[in-house]
Amino acid sequence: GNSVTQMEGPVTLSEEAFLTINCTYTATGYPSLFWYVQYPGEGLQLLLKATKADDKGSNKGFEATYRKETTSFHLEKGSVQVSDSAVYFCALSDRDGGYNKLIFGAGTRLAVHP
Amino acid sequence: DAMVIQNPRYQVTQFGKPVTLSCSQTLNHNVMYWYQQKSSQAPKLLFHYYDKDFNNEADTPDNFQSRRPNTSFCFLDIRSPGLGDAAMYLCATSREGGGAGNQPQHFGDGTRLSIL
Numbered sequence: 649g650n651s652v653t654q655m656e657g658p659v660t661l662s663e664e665a666f667l668t669i670n671c672t673y674t675a676t677g678y679p680s681l682f683w684y685v686q687y688p689g690e691g692l693q694l695l696l697k698a699t700k701a702d703d704k705g706s707n708k709g710f711e712a713t714y715r716k717e718t719t720s721f722h723l724e725k726g727s728v729q730v731s732d733s734a735v736y737f738c739a740l741s742d743r744d745g746g747y748n749k750l751i752f753g754a755g756t757r758l759a760v761h762p
Numbered sequence: 763d764a765m766v767i768q769n770p771r772y773q774v775t776q777f778g779k780p781v782t783l784s785c786s787q788t789l790n791h792n793v794m795y796w797y798q799q800k801s802s803q804a805p806k807l808l809f810h811y812y813d814k815d816f817n818n819e820a821d822t823p824d825n826f827q828s829r830r831p832n833t834s835f836c837f838l839d840i841r842s843p844g845l846g847d848a849a850m851y852l853c854a855t856s857r858e859g860g861g862a863g864n865q866p867q868h869f870g871d872g873t874r875l876s877i878l
Contacts, residue, residue, distance in 0.1 A: 684869075690871050690872070691852050691871045692805070694868070741865075757802075
């Protein structure tokens with residue numbers, strides 16, 4: 649079946665450091681790919697998405713490129729801030745019957761220190 | 763702002779005492795989902811409504827039920843909560859029909875359920 653694998657956390661960085669969170673997927677067909685962010689005590693917020701190969705999603709300085717050849721969708725940010733501390737989930741949208749089912753990775757906790 | 767609203771944010775119930783969690787949306791989305799999220803884990807889909815059609819995940823316990831009286835509201839009923847049901851419960855919505863796989867889900871802030 650379809651699945652998503654994320655790098656294990658926690659990831660601990662100093663402010664202004666470069667961030668990469670790896671995400672790879674296994675899927676049949678051509679799923680859409682998403683990054684969601686969850687701040688403490690809150691629900692998930694859509695961070696960015698890509699719907700086809702070579703698409704680049706970007707938002708709030710984060711970006712990720714849909715790489716079909718490597719089945720990857722790595723999240724990057726050039727300079728992280730303390731306010732980016734959260735849990736990040738990579739997900740793919742799996743067409744299951746008549747609806748789109750999200751398959752989540754396990755999540756990666758990011759802690760950014762001043 | 764259009765959004766997904768969950769009430770209450772925190773719910774405490776007793777072991778075995780039925781509890782209902784609510785979700786409302788102003789997005790006019792036709793699909794509503796309920797997820798269970800335990801500490802340090804990814805959300806786990808319990809079930810969803812596609813319009814009025816209810817779709818249960820195969821491994822969702824019978825203890826969990828849902829109701830969707832209209833487009834805007836959806837309820838999660840836990841008939842006899844056990845200690846293992848303590849978790850964050852997330853409601854999400856999406857619009858279907860715009861093309862396969864490119865519609866994101868929009869989440870509420872969740873209800874954290876504690877069992878005494």
